[in-house]
Amino acid sequence: xxSVYLDNAATTQLREEVINSMQQxxxxxxxxxxxxxxxxxxxxxRIEKARKTI
Numbered sequence: 144x145x146s147v148y149l150d151n152a153a154t155t156q157l158r159e160e161v162i163n164s165m166q167q168x169x170x171x172x173x174x175x176x177x178x179x180x181x182x183x184x185x186x187x188x189r190i191e192k193a194r195k196t197i
Contacts, residue, residue, distance in 0.1 A: 164193075 148156065157165075168189060174180075176187035 172186045172189050174182040174186040176183055176190050178184075178186075
């Protein structure tokens with residue numbers, strides 16, 4: 144029997160491309176986006192780009 148998930152108000156299944164993108168970001172861009180150094184600014188840029196994409 145196939146199961147059906149009905150609690151999407153709490154969470155929802157992620158698409159494969161979202162998982163892949165998140166994994167890449169977690170590996171490469173784990174800095175504080177509020178920091179002023181280049182690593183932090185890079186993370187902030189990724190977040191802003193993701194927001195525009197969504």
